[in-house]
Amino acid sequence: SAVISQKPSRDICQRGTSLTIQCQVDSQVTMMFWYRQQPGQSLTLIATANQGSEATYESGFVIDKFPISRPNLTFSTLTVSNMSPEDSSIYLCSVEGRGQREAFFGQGTRLTVV
Amino acid sequence: AQSVTQPDIHITVSEGASLELRCNYSYGATPYLFWYVQSPGQGLQLLLKYFSGDTLVQGIKGFEAEFKRSQSSFNLRKPSVHWSDAAEYFCAVDSGNTGKLIFGQGTTLQVKP
Numbered sequence: 615s616a617v618i619s620q621k622p623s624r625d626i627c628q629r630g631t632s633l634t635i636q637c638q639v640d641s642q643v644t645m646m647f648w649y650r651q652q653p654g655q656s657l658t659l660i661a662t663a664n665q666g667s668e669a670t671y672e673s674g675f676v677i678d679k680f681p682i683s684r685p686n687l688t689f690s691t692l693t694v695s696n697m698s699p700e701d702s703s704i705y706l707c708s709v710e711g712r713g714q715r716e717a718f719f720g721q722g723t724r725l726t727v728v
Numbered sequence: 729a730q731s732v733t734q735p736d737i738h739i740t741v742s743e744g745a746s747l748e749l750r751c752n753y754s755y756g757a758t759p760y761l762f763w764y765v766q767s768p769g770q771g772l773q774l775l776l777k778y779f780s781g782d783t784l785v786q787g788i789k790g791f792e793a794e795f796k797r798s799q800s801s802f803n804l805r806k807p808s809v810h811w812s813d814a815a816e817y818f819c820a821v822d823s824g825n826t827g828k829l830i831f832g833q834g835t836t837l838q839v840k841p
């Protein structure tokens with residue numbers, strides 16, 4: 615299994631500001647993913663964080679709004695830029711365990727934009 | 729496009745009663761199938777998964793699920809529900825063997841004493 619640490623666990627931010635969420639894994643992993651869970655909704659994939667190259671974004675998500683870094687095989691960050699109340703969500707980091715067809719999730723970051 | 733449907737948004741069962749949560753997927757081949765549980769304020773925990781082989785899979789916490797190719801379904805079951813099972817349950821598929829998951833809308837389970 616993989617143990618994932620996400621920081622911060624929650625935050626309240628002013629509109630127009632940006633928040634960077636960190637995801638640290640206790641082992642090297644190839645695939646890291648970022649999901650968004652809007653209030654009362656399911657999880658939607660934002661992007662795949664690629665080590666050594668730009669992230670791959672899903673339809674409806676753009677790099678300017680959700681820049682992602684992946685400096686090594688154990689760490690990634692997601693920034694939510696120029697926030698609005700519509701960005702209030704839980705953001706979750708996910709990794710695929712090495713040699714396992716199974717996704718592990720962090721505890722999530724609960725973001726409230728006021 | 730691939731999709732996952734959980735027809736029941738909210739289910740209430742009495743403690744000790746049996747449970748079945750429905751999940752249907754839309755995909756041309758057999759995807760990798762998962763059930764996750766999310767307790768309030770918690771991350772997602774994997775209950776069970778199906779890749780191939782025996783269509784009845786056992787998971788943690790006494791849960792099982794049955795893959796039915798003819799019905800494109802992967803329903804989650806538990807013979808006797810405990811109050812601690814109250815949570816949000818998500819069915820998910822990895823349709824392209826990419827590690828990227830497509831989630832259903834989720835089913836909220838409430839357990840009555």
